[in-house]
Amino acid sequence: MKKWITLFTVLCFSLSVFAQFGPNTSNLTISTTGASNLKIRLAGKKYSLQDRSLTFQGLAPGNYTLSIFQLQPKAFGGGTEYVTVFDRTITLTSQKHMEVCVLRFGKVAWDEKFIERDNWNENFQNPEPDRDRWNSGGGGNGGNGGNWGNNNYREPVDPNQFARIRDMIKKEAFDDNKNSTARAIMKNNWFTAEQLKTIAGFFTFDNGRLQFAKFAYDYCTDPGNFFILGDTFVFDSNKQELMKFIAGK
Numbered sequence: 001m002k003k004w005i006t007l008f009t010v011l012c013f014s015l016s017v018f019a020q021f022g023p024n025t026s027n028l029t030i031s032t033t034g035a036s037n038l039k040i041r042l043a044g045k046k047y048s049l050q051d052r053s054l055t056f057q058g059l060a061p062g063n064y065t066l067s068i069f070q071l072q073p074k075a076f077g078g079g080t081e082y083v084t085v086f087d088r089t090i091t092l093t094s095q096k097h098m099e100v101c102v103l104r105f106g107k108v109a110w111d112e113k114f115i116e117r118d119n120w121n122e123n124f125q126n127p128e129p130d131r132d133r134w135n136s137g138g139g140g141n142g143g144n145g146g147n148w149g150n151n152n153y154r155e156p157v158d159p160n161q162f163a164r165i166r167d168m169i170k171k172e173a174f175d176d177n178k179n180s181t182a183r184a185i186m187k188n189n190w191f192t193a194e195q196l197k198t199i200a201g202f203f204t205f206d207n208g209r210l211q212f213a214k215f216a217y218d219y220c221t222d223p224g225n226f227f228i229l230g231d232t233f234v235f236d237s238n239k240q241e242l243m244k245f246i247a248g249k
Helices: 002-021 159-170 175-186 193-200 206-219 223-232 236-247
Strands: 026-032 038-042 045-048 053-059 062-073 080-092 096-102 108-114
Touching (some): 159 175, 175 206, 206 223
8 A cells, every 4th residue: 555655646746746847858948147138049949048048948849040249339439239149059858957147258158967856836838029120229240220010020141141141052053952952051041132133143043043043032031022033034934934923822
């Protein structure tokens, strides 16, 4: 009888832990030792740091794109600007809590440990994405000054990022290689129609250009302007095929 009582007690405790943390979840905290002027882009959605710390609970384990922008004094001319201090893909591990900390002068440190059981069994709601502009007073390297209230919080890559991406695609010798490189890059980034038009112009033949354009449409922040890619085609028949494709979206 005592064995059954012990087994039942252990089972109840296990179910309590399971209910609190879930079978396969992770936590993420972003914090700073300096002023709380951080802007965060996690998995394509934007957040503003408040009270020097922001915690996301119950996230699915896996890879997440994370960019952090810190408000810093400008090197020249006075004033401030948001500067990218962290921009990479992080991996969240099941039942672990990762913390990414931005130090006062822009260096970043991170660590993780197993999630500790909370005896109060508190449940917190994850922060909602910001739904207005990042009113920073200056664009900066973070690309934070743009309008992002539409298009599911999409934000195009900033000019510095685009220059690197543009050069990487342009140097490929063959259209198939250009397309494969572009596809790999676009899965984690957004682009304006004008940026996509520039890339489309690097293709040698209309077939490769059309293949690129059809894939790129879903990664355009302003699809209403996507028609401008038609100007890059040599043959009108291919341009018309693109227009039919856009009309069908």
